Amino acid sequence: MASRHVLQEQQNRGEAVMKQKVAVPVAGQNKSRRALGDIGNMVTLRGKQLPAVTRPVTRSFCAQLLANAQKDAAEKKKQNVDNNRMVVPKKKAAVKPKAQPVPDDATIIEISPDAVEKQKPKASSNKKPQGSLTSTLTARSKAACGLNYKPKAKNIVDIDAEDVNNELAVVEYVEDIYKFYKSVEDETKVHDYIHSQPEINDKMRAILVDWLIEVHNKFELQNETLYLTINIIDRFLAAETVARRELQCVGMSAMLIASKYEEIWAPEVNDLVQISDRAYEPIHVLVMEKRILGRLEWNLTVPTPYVFLVRFIKAAAVPPETAVSVLQMENMVYFYAELGVMNYEFIIRFSPSMVAAAAVYAARATLNKSPLWQDTLELHTGFTESQVVDCAKRMMVFHSVAVTDDKRKVIYRKYSNVSRGAVALYQPAKDLLAAALST
Known part of the structure; x- marks a missing residue:
């Protein structure tokens, strides 16, 4: 009998322990239950607990819940604004010394974020529009460097007005670019070199340029290629003595360099050799090309x-x-x-x-x-x-x-x-x- 009482007591004690284990929630369980209760699983109305909603959550149902939540938030906000209102005399609220006469009645000032935003003074409509940061910095740079050389005259036409929206025209920088070209053109200007060439004179140079213009026209090259070719020839002849038999090769290599610099598709070396009646081999043109570039130190960006x-x-x-x-x-x-x-x-x-x-x-x-x-x-x-x-x-x-x-x-x-x-x-x-x- 005693053992039966002991066994019964142990069973009761085990059931109590199991009940305690069930009653202890896992981490975050209470929080999850509250969150679920907020969306309608545990709805209370006037202190009474209603049964859980077994209706499936559809899109229309979610939209209805969202609308109700927004309506409740708006009502709470309006109630808070009404509670925060206070009455003060308008004379104390006046800031400007030259204010118009104020009536005896009081004015209600709303102390709320919306009211603070309303009290901020609006920007004046007469304020001049501000330019971009690039235009501002460009104007300041011009003023600092003395580049504001545009006089105000009635008969001067703005030649860049039609290219304002053309990004390739770089209207904001084009005047500075040409101001720079004007300042450095004397550095790359060719000095008198014909007297230092024992076998070449100005007539030979004119014949070479005339032939190169014909080659340039046959290959249908760009105009900038021709002027760069002539510039390369003059600068090379001013820096190094060239024999008469090498003069045409200098012209061919100079046009090859200029074409590689300016053209999308440069002429091939064999084409230049062919048009010169095979006076030179392709290796001669390539060797002269390397010789010219070395003497000019690869400086090909010059204002022609x-x-x-x-x-x-x-x-x-x-x-x-x-x-x-x-x-x-x-x-x-x-x-x-x-x-x-x-x-x-x-x-x-x-x-x-x-x-x-x-x-x-x-x-x-x-x-x-x-x-x-x-x-x-x-x-x-x-x-x-x-x-x-x-x-x-x-x-x-x-x-x-x-x-x-x-x-x-x-x-x-x-x-x-x-x-x-x-x-x-x-x-x-x-x-x-x-x-x-x-x-």
Whole structure:
């Protein structure tokens, strides 16, 4: 009997332990139950516990719960705002000393985040719009470096107005770029070297340039390639003595270098050898290419006349010029520029920017444009009309003798073609030509 009581007592004690284990929740169990109770599993209404919702949770049901929660939050917020209201006299709320008379009644001020935001003064509509950070820094840089050279005049046309949204035109930096070109063009300008070459003279150089213009035209290369080729030749001849038999090879290698620098598809070495009637082997062209690059220290980024021609033509093509007249003037400018760079004394004496400006002036004079020189051209070229006249006169002389000059026959034939407007067939400006021949 005693053992039966002991056994019964042990069973009761085990049941009590099991009940304690069941009653002890796992970690986070109470929290989970509360969260579930919040969404409707344990809903209480007026202190009474309702049975759990057995309805499946659908999208419409979730939307209804969300709407009810937002409605309750809005009511609580409104109740809090009403509780936080306080009454103060309007005289104490007045800040400005010159306020209008205040009535005796009191004004209610809401002390809430919304009221604080409403009390913030609104920005004045008369405030000037602020520019971008890039434009601000650019303007400050110009002022610090003295680059604000644009005078305010009525007859100056903004040639970059149509390219404001063109990212490739870099309108915000284009003036600084050309200001830099003007400052460094004298560093890469070729000095007088023909007297240091025992076997080469200026006539040989002119014949080489004339032949290269023909090669350039046959390969249909870009204009910048031609001007860079001539620049490479002059700088190399100014730095190293070259034999007469190597002069054509220098021209071929210089065009190969310029084509690799400027063109998408450069001519092959075999093509250059073929067009020279196999006067050299491909290995000779490659060896000369390496020799030129070593002597020039791979410095190929230089301001040639073409760099300035693009900008000055744009400055000359201002309204009321039509598209046809602009194209005609562009061909005429390139014609005069190529006549100029072929002459050795011309290149030695005048800077690339002067050559480009004089070519524009000579083209406008030949095409009877009026006025010959505008304030817009003077602004962007940096030269006055009196400064470019002397250079333009020499170009008129080159034009007048291009028909009979064997050294310029390729240029004359090139620009006598209808595809280039046949601008070489125009008669040179009589006034400039007469003034050039009289001096």
